[in-house]
Amino acid sequence: MPRFPLLADSASSLSDRVFGGTGQRTGAVPGRVYPLNVGDTYIDPLPAAQAQAQTTADHPRMHNYSPVQGEPVLLDAILGKVERRSGVHLERELVQVMNGATSGLGVVCTALLAPGEEVLLPSPFWPLxxxxxxxxxxxxxxxxxxxxxxxxxxxxxxxxxxAITERTVAIYINSPHNPTGGILPDQVADGIAELAARHDLWVITDEVYEDLWYHDAPPRSLWTRADLRERAIVTHSVSKAYGLAAARVGYTHGPAGAMEVIRGVQTFFTYCAPRPMQLGAARALSEGDAWLAEARAAYRKAAATTASALDLPMPQGGSFIFFPAAPYLREGEQTADLLQRCMDAGVMLTPGTSSGEAFGDWLRICFTSVPQRELEEALHVLRGVLFPA
Ligand SMILES: Cc1ncc(COP(=O)(O)O)c(C=O)c1O
Structure with a gap:
């Protein structure tokens, strides 16, 4: 039925303000503002992976389309990386390069879900x-x-x-986790795998923080479990561990039948990821292990500094700590007011509402977005707001 000027219902609740409204009054804050709200990094990527390192001399026709599945050199690098990280040799056909995990998960959801179906979304969750x-x-x-x-x-x-109904078709799992910094315990993973099998659910796993872990050894990748291999659709990214968020490159893999459809959907979404940045991502994945170990050590230190400054537990992985606002509220104050006080002092945080309807009174802080010295300055400012003398 015609409905001009109304737009589609499925889109009308979407907004570019998904990370909350605290950005509104930044312009009014004098002095330095520390962006501890955005999940990004201050560390430049491996030089060989950077945009300016990709040249037409090395790669004639660099500005043409790539094959839909991905640049062959990137597919090689992905297979090597997956084998080193997770000990699994993937068939090349099962891998699809995506325009970052955001677009990749959009493609996956388009392939798996029909309008009206439901997805179990453990909360809090990555806002997008x-x-x-x-x-x-x-x-x-x-x-x-x-x-x-x-x-x-x-x-x-x-x-x-x-929470399962007859319309439930999938569960989304992200571990290491944004925003809590948690890693899914094996016992819970066992239960989820068993639940998925019992109710015939797809498992959408989001592995973008697979390389940001702060214990002595990497956590086991959820999807490598034998009981999940045939129902897990797995999405990775070079944004987080390799500092290449602007590249918009990620990759997805899963069982053969699903990947065929996913590749079909990707064809209609964006056709291919940007070729120059696929070439850069290939260099990061194949030559970036030492760079990654250094970045991880810097983030581990940043995580420990942040946890100790805020008297909170050390996160197990990822880029964030998530904590309740209640202990820091003044009498009669709402969480939004506290966020604004943090902002007025110069520290931007993310409201918990972005991560789920039950988390309106929580806050998220990112510890990877500014260098250590600036992080320490920001935490000093933040302590002044949260723990007034
Ligand atoms: C859990 C999670 N998944 C996916 C993404 C998106 O990653 P990309 O930059 O590859 O789109 C993010 C980015 O913050 C994230 O935190």
Whole structure:
């Protein structure tokens, strides 16, 4: 039915202000503003991976289309990287290069979900995933989980199971996790794998922080479990660990039948990722192990500094710490007011509402977006707001 000037229902709740409204009054803040709200890095990528290192002398026709599946040299680098990181040799056909994980997850959701279907979305979650599910016309069903994992009488698998309806087709899992910095415990992974099998669910795994872990050894990649291999659609990115967010390059893999459809959908989304940056990403993945180890050490230190400044536990991975605002509120104050006070003092944080409807009174801080010395300055400022003398 014609409905001009109304737009599609599935898009009308989307907004570029998904990370919250605190950006509104930045212009009014005098002096330095520390952007601890954005999940980015201050570290320049491996020189060989940078945009200016890719030349037409080395790569004639660099500005032409790539094959839909991806640049052959990048596909080689991905197969090598997956084998080194997760100990699995993937068939080349099962890999699809994406325009970053944001677009990649959009392609995956378009391939897996039909309008009206539901996805279990353990919350809190990466702010964009809710909108990605919604623009497909599907419904994200938020299940508070990550912040409750330490509670003695909380059963995460039962919580997920009670949210399943006849319309549920998938569950989204991101570990290491944005925003809590948690890693899914093996026992919970066991339960989720069993739940997915029992209810015939797809498992959409988001591995963008797979290389940002702060214990002694990398956590096991969820998708490598034998009980998930045939139902996990896995998305990775070079944005986080390799400092290449502007490249917009990621990759997805999964079972053969699903990947054929996913490749078909990607053809109609963007056809291919930017060729120059696929070439850069290939260099990062194949030559960037030492660079990555150094970046991880710097982030580990930043994580420890942030946790200790805020008297919070050390995150296990990722770029963020997530914490309740309540202890820091003045009498009669709302979380939005506290965020504004942080901003007025010069520190931008992300409101918890971006990560789920149950998290309006939580805050997210990113510890990878500014260099260590600036992070320490920012934390000093933030302590002045959160722990007034
Ligand atoms: C959990 C998670 N998934 C996906 C993405 C998107 O990554 P990309 O830059 O590859 O689009 C992010 C970025 O913040 C993220 O935190």
């Amino acid at each position: 995933i809710r909108g990605i599910i919604k623009y497909r016309g599907a419904t994200p069903v938020e299940v508070p989980l990550w912040t409750r994992l330490g509670e003695e009488d909380f059963d995460p698998v039962a919580a997920l199971e009670s």
